[in-house]
Amino acid sequence: MQEKQLHSRQKILFFNKDYISEFVYGGIDGAITTFAVVAGAEGAGLGIQVVVILGLANLIADGFSMSVGNFFSTKAERDSFERHRQVEYWEVENLHDKEVQEIREIYAAKGFKGELLEQVVEVITSNKEVWVDTMMKEELEMVKSDKTAYSTAGMTFFSFVTVGSVPLLSYFFAGTGPANTQELFLYSCILTGVALAIVGSLKSIVTEKNLFFGILETLFLGGIAAFLAYFVGDVLEKMFVNL
């Protein structure tokens, strides 16, 4: 148990490593989506305050939409686990001999044989909970995640909003006075890169992979996505709205 904590519950500052995949997913999508809003607003020549308001409102709306998707996605995964577990219970009760043979094969593959193998099979199959648990892990390679749909959806929303607000920072701190919005947009492009780099580096730190490569791949693929978003949000919209 202590060991498990050492491995899995380790936190980087306040960040729970278990949620790295939700953080990466929400953060990358949040940064790119906000960048698209900024690009569209820049194309439409909107004022600084309007960009900030639209950007923040979009963060909340899009972040909520993504979190709803995540909520049902995690729920589907957990429900699927429960369903498979029920099937295993049914099989253990109704296909007894076949399931005993499967336990025998699983433990034979681990190196057990002869009398010892039979004794192991007997102990495992004497407890339905242990039997089904073994089938789930060894046969189906399924484990029950301790992450609930609420927690993954919450982390997705948090990550979407915090990382996604980074491309807005230049507008946020530009104040209310007149400013060169082209310059602010340039800063926003850089900030979007910074946001992607933060996600890429945190990902590499948690999984202990090469930091430089982690940042590079996130910047590369994220950059393509941001360019596509820019193309739709600004170029295409301007083209048609001006028709």
Next chain:
Amino acid sequence: MQEKQLHSRQKILFFNKDYISEFVYGGIDGAITTFAVVAGAEGAGLGIQVVVILGLANLIADGFSMSVGNFFSTKAERDSFERHRQVEYWEVENLHDKEVQEIREIYAAKGFKGELLEQVVEVITSNKEVWVDTMMKEELEMVKSDKTAYSTAGMTFFSFVTVGSVPLLSYFFAGTGPANTQELFLYSCILTGVALAIVGSLKSIVTEKNLFFGILETLFLGGIAAFLAYFVGDVLEKMFVNL
């Protein structure tokens, strides 16, 4: 193995059940995002063809952005598994006695005791692969997913684009002639509901949960998200752009 296929590889028509969580995630977000584009375009009074073009372009751009997020998210999960596996290998080699004791505790919890327990511990710890594999599954409750980052990202993109195109259908089939765009928008609202209901029902069919409840919960939370998206995409934008 055959059993595993029965459980896990079952397909509904061409749909691989293993990817239900990616399908749900991409589909819900795709439907809501497209609805937001349609709502915004309707608010701006754009023509039918423009709505279709902007909608399709947005599907591709946003779908790609989400898939990039998914790609790195799955990658982070897989890298994290590998990292934990390396740690276990290290511990098996460097904290030998402690790890033997952990195997003993794991099998004691399964109901093994006395001489038989010691024999089981001996067989498990005589093969490093089996030993580490047992620690991963039993102690950390981690299994290696056979879904690669490419396959989950691909499924996310596919789902985002197909389900996400449903709210566009009314505009798509409206032809090029003059049409009542308010009516088309109303149809799009209904179609968005249909898209969410499809995702909700497929989710319920795969996980064998109550169909009615599955549709209802997707419509309810998806509806709130769609309203938020509508508020940002149409109401808020119109408010400020008309300032």
